[in-house]
Amino acid sequence: MLHVDLDDFRSVNDTFGTAFGDEVLIAVADRIRDLTERHIEIGRVGVDEFLVVITGNDASLSFDTRLRRLAEELQRRIEQPLVVEGLELRLTASVGISRYPANARDGATLVRAADTALAASRREGRHQVRFFESSLDKRGRTGLALDRDLRLAAAQRNLQVYYQPIIDLQSGAVSGAEALVRWNHPEHGPIPPSIFIPDAEATGAISAISDMVVTTVAEDLAGWNQQNLLNAGSRIAINISATEFEQRGFVQRLAATLDNVGVLPSQLELEITETLLMRDVEVTAQRLSDLHELGFLVSLDDFGTGYSSLSHLHMLPLHTLKVDRCFVSELGDGRSETITRAILNLAQGLGIHTVGEGVETEEQRRFLIDGGCDSVQGFFYAPPLPRLAFEKFMQSHKPIAASATSSRSSL
Known part of the structure; x- marks a missing residue:
């Protein structure tokens, strides 16, 4: 069968x-x-x-x-x-x-x-x-146990939030970061988000995870504000699942969490996917409008990999388009370069900020600079870092401005 x-x-x-x-x-x-x-x-x-x-x-x-x-x-x-x-x-x-x-x-x-x-x-x-295979039955039972452990880890705040720095290409300064959740299971060790996030969305545990991530990021932002660690205009991006976005009271809960710790909504950027954007365009547009009125910034993640209509980009209050890493990693290939240039030109025409994801080489960084990309993130600068390591990165980072030419590119 x-x-x-x-x-x-x-x-x-x-x-x-x-x-x-x-x-x-x-x-x-x-x-x-x-x-x-x-x-x-x-x-x-x-x-x-x-x-x-x-x-x-x-x-x-x-x-x-x-x-x-x-x-x-x-x-x-x-x-x-x-x-x-x-x-x-x-x-x-x-x-x-x-x-x-x-x-x-x-x-x-x-x-x-x-x-x-x-x-x-x-x-x-x-x-x-x-x-x-008979072993799959055992894995299925293990999956149920992992679901229970994941819910418990979220409730007890035993998941970790890592931050991957986002760099402004013009100034070379840290302009923020993307918050990414990590799970180090006490028995099974590190479990990749690609495994536990889809399972959490399927079982409903994603709401508890999202609440924990938002609370952690808000508290970290409050601490960085007090220490004056953040550059002006810096913001932290968090990924919002479709399940969370569509829940009643989502916008109000989000605003209340930030208000409780004294963080401005403009310091938080909410990342949504093209698939979420297209589920119910009218409902999505209204919710995005509500978020925009409260001061939240919204970015469209993985742009170019889904089915979104260009007309929706014109109508929706989007602040940022993120150029997916699948295009950035293939820069050097003519088709990927053409698509990347088209995305950057489109965003510039609409007045939308752009972030290139997955930048690992000077050549990729230089291509995005030449194409007018505003910011980048990737291992060229830093991997996702735990909070203390991210704080040290912000303190020690030496900006490489867009006009600067690295020793590698001058060889």
């Missing part, structure tokens, strides 16, 4: 609507149906999920090979460009595979095993294929 899930299909529905999404699903189903061979049954079991049942004589290696080849062929068909209503989409799919009788003795257990394998493939990233 193959459990097939379209990766991040929710963003298609959120961006273009469910009617458009249904047309996409019909087209995908047609592609899967075209693969039908003898002894194969196909059915849709969720919004963006399909079950493919294939029969064979036993669970021999040849049968496993047949299953993997079928899964990979399904993925190849799904990832081919798809045109719906004049728009070209590129989808990917994750696949979980279970086998009878090796993994289950009845249909319901076989389905659960395929679902468990699918969950494991998702954890490994997009476009993966994973067979069910």
